Structures are given as C-alpha cells and as structure tokens.
Amino acid sequence: MSEPAVRKPAVRASTTPRKLTTPKSPDVAPLTRLAEQTLAENANDETTRPYATRDALVAVDSEQPPATPVTPLPEPTIEPVPQETPKATAPRTISLPAVTAVNSKAAKSAKEPAVVEAPTVLVARGLVKRFGHNVAVSDLDLTVRAGSFYGIVGPNGAGKTTTLSMITGLLRPTAGNVTVHGIDVWARPNEAKRVMGVLPDRLRLFDRLTGAQLLYYAGTLRGLDNDTVRSRSADLAVAFGLEDALNRLVADYSAGMTKKIALACAMIHSPRVLVLDEPFESVDPVSAVNVTEILQKYVAAGGTVVLSSHGMDLIQRVCDHVAIIVQGRVLAAGTIDEVRGPKSLEDRFVELAGGRKVAEGMEWLHNFSD
Numbered sequence: 001m002s003e004p005a006v007r008k009p010a011v012r013a014s015t016t017p018r019k020l021t022t023p024k025s026p027d028v029a030p031l032t033r034l035a036e037q038t039l040a041e042n043a044n045d046e047t048t049r050p051y052a053t054r055d056a057l058v059a060v061d062s063e064q065p066p067a068t069p070v071t072p073l074p075e076p077t078i079e080p081v082p083q084e085t086p087k088a089t090a091p092r093t094i095s096l097p098a099v100t101a102v103n104s105k106a107a108k109s110a111k112e113p114a115v116v117e118a119p120t121v122l123v124a125r126g127l128v129k130r131f132g133h134n135v136a137v138s139d140l141d142l143t144v145r146a147g148s149f150y151g152i153v154g155p156n157g158a159g160k161t162t163t164l165s166m167i168t169g170l171l172r173p174t175a176g177n178v179t180v181h182g183i184d185v186w187a188r189p190n191e192a193k194r195v196m197g198v199l200p201d202r203l204r205l206f207d208r209l210t211g212a213q214l215l216y217y218a219g220t221l222r223g224l225d226n227d228t229v230r231s232r233s234a235d236l237a238v239a240f241g242l243e244d245a246l247n248r249l250v251a252d253y254s255a256g257m258t259k260k261i262a263l264a265c266a267m268i269h270s271p272r273v274l275v276l277d278e279p280f281e282s283v284d285p286v287s288a289v290n291v292t293e294i295l296q297k298y299v300a301a302g303g304t305v306v307l308s309s310h311g312m313d314l315i316q317r318v319c320d321h322v323a324i325i326v327q328g329r330v331l332a333a334g335t336i337d338e339v340r341g342p343k344s345l346e347d348r349f350v351e352l353a354g355g356r357k358v359a360e361g362m363e364w365l366h367n368f369s370d
C-alpha cells in the first residue's frame with residue numbers, strides 16, 4: 001500500500017529537534033521519548049508520512065498482549081494526499097484591548113517570540129454556526145501557530161465546543177472555513193483529520209471494549225501496525241496511570257479514566273495537532289499534572305495543542321496563547337500577557353464575560369425546609 005503523503009510544515013522540531021531533559025516524573029518518560037522520537041522523525045522524513053510508524057519505539061514484551069484477544073482489523077485504506085503548497089493565509093489581526101502593563105514571567109516571555117514566528121497550523125475564518133434561530137458561533141476567526149499551546153476559554157454556552165467541533169470536521173459550519181496545516185477541513189476532511197488528534201466533548205466511546213482494545217482500535221484505524229500500537233498503548237497506559245485498567249471494559253471506567261483513555265486514543269498516532277475539548281474535566285490533580293507535562297513536552301518537540309478549559313489558572317500557567325470567546329465571538333486573543341494585561345486572566349475573563357452577577361432574592365435558600 002502506498003504511503004499517504006502529507007506536506008510537512010516547518011515546525012521548530014524540523015530544523016533542530018529539541019533535546020528534552022529527563023522528565024521529573026518517571027511515569028511520563030516513555031511517552032516523552034515517544035513524542036520526541038516520533039515528532040523528530042516525522043520532521044526529518046521527507047517522504048512525508050502522516051503518522052510515525054517506528055518499528056521499535058520502546059522495548060515491548062511481545063508476550064503480553066491484552067488479556068482479551070483482539071482480532072486485528074483489516075488494514076484501512078488511506079487515500080494518498082496530494083502534495084500541495086499551503087495557501088499563504090494572511091492572519092487577520094484580532095483587535096485586542098489596550099494593554100497598559102505586562103506582568104510577564106521570564107520563562108514564558110522567552111518562548112513567545114519563537115511561537116509568534118512559527119507558521120500557522122490552524123486558521124479559522126468567518127466561522128458561523130446557527131442552530132435554528134440560535135447563533136452559537138458568529139463570524140469567528142482564530143489563528144494558531146506551530147508549537148503553540150493555545151487555550152480557548154469562555155463562559156458556559158459561549159460556543160467553545162461548537163467552534164472546536166467545526167475546526168475538527170465534526171460539525172459542519174453554517175459559513176466560514178478552516179484550514180489545518182494548509183488543508184481545508186471541510187473540502188478535504190479525511191486528509192485534515194489525519195494530522196489531528198481530537199478529544200471531543202461528551203465523546204461516546206465504544207465502551208464495551210477494554211481500554212487495551214480501544215487503544216488498539218484507535219491505533220489501527222490510524223494506520224499503525226500491530227507492534228507499534230502495542231508499544232504505544234503500553235507507553236500511554238503508563239503515562240496516564242491506566243496500566244491496571246487496560247483489561248477492564250471502558251464502560252466500567254470512572255469519568256476521569258474515561259477522559260484519559262480518550263485522550264490516549266487521540267494521541268496514539270502522534271498527530272501534529274491536538275485539539276482537546278476540556279481535557280482536564282474530571283481528571284484528578286496528579287493525573288492532570290502528568291497530562292500537562294506530556295502536552296508541554298509534545299509542544300516543546302514541535303506539536304501544537306489547542307484546548308478548551310474552564311481552568312483559568314491552568315490556562316494562564318500552561319498556555320502561551322489564549323482566546324476568550326463570549327456569545328460566539330472572539331473578544332480577545334493573543335499571548336496570555338497581551339490578553340490579560342495587568343490583571344489575572346480570570347479577572348480579564350470575568351470582565352469580558354459581563355462581570356460578576358450579584359446574587360439577590362435568594363433568601364428562601366437560607367430558610368431551611370426542615
């Protein structure tokens with residue numbers, strides 16, 4: 001079968017694969033190695049294979065298949081992707097509120113110029129989504145650059161999930177267009193989906209499979225061979241703390257475990273872009289730290305993460321860029337420091353989202369019924 005071709009954009013890893021320091025947590029070491037190796041390998045691979053298919057990433061005990069035997073799925077047919085120069089898309093400047101003071105952390109500021117210089121990997125222009133009379137997303141623009149850790153925040157019902165669903169080819173826009181790595185998501189959805197790993201909101205998994213089977217299914221669907229799927233599944237299980245759960249049905253997983261196995265499925269083919277809708281929802285603090293570290297190293301190796309979250313502290317700490325969406329529109333976008341100005345991101349968010357509401361007329365709640 002001929003290998004599909006996807007044009008490799010210039011990302012930081014393509015020139016000088018960055019050497020990562022030994023991770024603090026031994027749990028994420030295998031995945032760190034995986035991300036580093038596969039991204040560097042992809043970047044240097046001029047035959048432009050969409051997924052890294054290393055023969056032996058990490059030593060795997062082939063004597064330890066998933067407890068429930070898995071019938072290998074037939075090799076999926078993957079359409080060749082024509083070599084194509086991505087359209088030079090001039091990023092539209094989203095007007096930012098005047099920033100009078102910047103309270104930047106040295107480390108964050110140091111990496112921002114590199115991100116700003118990087119090529120665009122995700123461009124959304126004029127996105128609109130109407131559900132009947134309800135306009136969920138209204139003329140929304142978004143530009144994400146390679147190697148960026150991009151946060152999307154907004155109040156409930158702001159249109160974050162709707163936006164991410166349109167970006168990832170899961171929900172057809174009423175108007176507008178999206179390109180990922182120069183590929184028009186809605187004109188060439190199969191090609192666009194190959195370069196993305198997606199964690200949708202309220203994802204319905206095939207939960208009558210075990211975790212191992214689900215990972216196997218995800219990896220095989222993405223065109224990985226048996227050995228690679230097994231080795232990566234083992235790495236991902238360790239990284240997400242799911243080793244002991246791999247042989248249990250996903251239906252019996254807790255909410256956080258389900259989120260983590262879905263996240264693992266999104267990452268197994270080492271995509272260039274990860275689009276994650278509320279990846280930390282229900283995830284315990286220790287796992288959240290591990291997941292964050294994995295994503296940070298993925299970004300450091302040249303990957304791009306776009307995630308939505310209600311965790312302002314997390315976004316401020318982890319992301320280099322943020323967009324605040326309110327009522328389906330981007331009200332502010334840019335580096336974290338540009339958007340928040342002299343305030344905390346949370347205060348800026350609350351201000352843009354309409355301010356805090358003072359709860360009045362709730363005296364009945366203080367007169368207990370018993």
Ligand SMILES: Nc1ncnc2c1ncn2[C@@H]1O[C@H](COP(=O)(O)OP(=O)(O)OP(=O)(O)O)[C@@H](O)[C@H]1O
Pocket residue numbers: 131134135136154155156157158159160161162163
């Ligand atoms: N399938 C649908 N049919 C009708 N309306 C929808 C549908 N999906 C979303 N909406 C509406 O679109 C708007 C945006 O919803 P969306 O789920 O994108 O918000 P969100 O920012 O992700 O919210 P949250 O933070 O609560 O997850 C809401 O008014 C919602 O009711």
